[in-house]
Amino acid sequence: MSSETRIPTGIAGLDRVIEGGVRDNSTLLVVGSSGTGKSTFAMQYLNYGLEHGENGLYISMEEPPEQIMREAKMLGFNLDQYYEKELFFFHSKGKDFVKLVDEQLPALVEANKNYAVKTRVIIDPLTPLIWAIQDKQEQREIITKLFYTLKQLGPVLITTEEHASPGETIGEDVLIPIYMSDGAVHLTYRPIGGAFNRALEIVKMRATRHGEEVYPYIFVRGVGVVVRTTPLVSAEDVRKYDDVFDKAIRTAADLGASERMLERLVYVKENWSYPFSPKETLQIFFESQGLNDAITREELEKRREESSTKAAALEVSELTGSMQQDEDIVPEEEPSQEDEPLIDIDNLSELEEMIQ
Numbered sequence: 618m619s620s621e622t623r624i625p626t627g628i629a630g631l632d633r634v635i636e637g638g639v640r641d642n643s644t645l646l647v648v649g650s651s652g653t654g655k656s657t658f659a660m661q662y663l664n665y666g667l668e669h670g671e672n673g674l675y676i677s678m679e680e681p682p683e684q685i686m687r688e689a690k691m692l693g694f695n696l697d698q699y700y701e702k703e704l705f706f707f708h709s710k711g712k713d714f715v716k717l718v719d720e721q722l723p724a725l726v727e728a729n730k731n732y733a734v735k736t737r738v739i740i741d742p743l744t745p746l747i748w749a750i751q752d753k754q755e756q757r758e759i760i761t762k763l764f765y766t767l768k769q770l771g772p773v774l775i776t777t778e779e780h781a782s783p784g785e786t787i788g789e790d791v792l793i794p795i796y797m798s799d800g801a802v803h804l805t806y807r808p809i810g811g812a813f814n815r816a817l818e819i820v821k822m823r824a825t826r827h828g829e830e831v832y833p834y835i836f837v838r839g840v841g842v843v844v845r846t847t848p849l850v851s852a853e854d855v856r857k858y859d860d861v862f863d864k865a866i867r868t869a870a871d872l873g874a875s876e877r878m879l880e881r882l883v884y885v886k887e888n889w890s891y892p893f894s895p896k897e898t899l900q901i902f903f904e905s906q907g908l909n910d911a912i913t914r915e916e917l918e919k920r921r922e923e924s925s926t927k928a929a930a931l932e933v934s935e936l937t938g939s940m941q942q943d944e945d946i947v948p949e950e951e952p953s954q955e956d957e958p959l960i961d962i963d964n965l966s967e968l969e970e971m972i973q
């Protein structure tokens with residue numbers, strides 16, 4: 618579990634599946650076609666910050682601030698009390714944004730440098746900027762600079778309109794912003810009727826263990842969107858598979874896994890977030906590392922001779938399920954074939970039994 622502080626998005630249900638929220642100074646992209654709810658996500662995100670003592674900066678490329686405030690009110694967010702006190706707008710039209718990116722925003726960052734209050738930044742939508750720049754290289758450069766600058770103010774949420782051609786999962790003009798963002802969620806709308814015809818998917822979320830399902834969401838006036846999720850790992854599930862891991866780690870040690878490999882397994886144990894057993898994953902991983910069949914009995918024996926600690930010897934007998942209860946296993950003693958305490962793993966199924 619990451620110990621880094623997370624900033625709640627305020628989007629009901631989303632924080633549950635992204636380790637509690639976004640990282641500070643990161644960019645989150647919300648991609649979706651028209652009417653999926655991008656502006657609602659953006660408003661909800663902004664409103665949460667304002668209600669929790671942050672400032673807000675809204676960068677719009679099309680609509681003037683008055684219209685944005687009016688539309689926010691229709692979505693149930695009355696921002697009047699924050700207007701020009703904690704909430705500020707940059708309205709950039711046409712080619713203006715080059716100046717915005719090159720001059721105005723860096724100046725703002727500079728002015729805010731020693732200011733303790735975080736500023737949550739919204740760009741809704743980024744699309745006009747993308748369309749205004751034909752050259753992909755230039756597009757990439759300006760988006761990189763824009764994101765880099767904004768991140769210094771606080772957590773940033775950007776929306777992008779998607780116009781996917783048939784057969785495309787994600788439209789071409791959103792690939793650059795996705796690539797440049799620290800996180801991206803994809804909103805889809807299937808006009809098939811029913812309450813949950815809109816759904817969200819997390820495309821990426823850097824340095825975050827995130828949910829991998831398709832999460833339906835609904836609009837709730839007064840809340841915004843509510844995403845239907847269940848927490849990734851419930852409190853009682855957190856340590857549920859520790860035994861499986863501990864056995865696997867002992868087995869790996871016994872099979873001669875390196876220190877680094879054992880550390881990795883401990884890391885995997887600490888970070889396992891799936892609601893199912895890691896057994897199969899461990900088997901596949903062991904196999905990929907040549908841990909199951911590459912080691913011959915002779916090699917194993919040699920290793921055992923090398924390790925002279927009694928503890929290691931006990932570990933082996935414990936793993937093999939040997940009935941030997943003798944406290945004084947002497948590693949120097951040549952083990953006879955009958956009470957051979959070593960294990961011989963030829964295939965995955967044996968390993969599986971052992972891990973069980």
Ligand SMILES: Nc1ncnc2c1ncn2[C@@H]1O[C@H](COP(=O)(O)OP(=O)(O)OP(=O)(O)O)[C@@H](O)[C@H]1O
Nearest residue numbers: 649650651652653654655656657658692836837838
């Ligand atoms: N409280 C609500 N109840 C029912 N439907 C709602 C509610 N809020 C929003 N909607 C529906 O969701 C639609 C899209 O909302 P929103 O403006 O957030 O989407 P968008 O992705 O920003 O769209 P656009 O491409 O027009 O910018 C609205 O047009 C409306 O049909």
Ligand SMILES: [Mg+2]
Nearest residue numbers: 655656657741
């Ligand atoms: Mg919108």
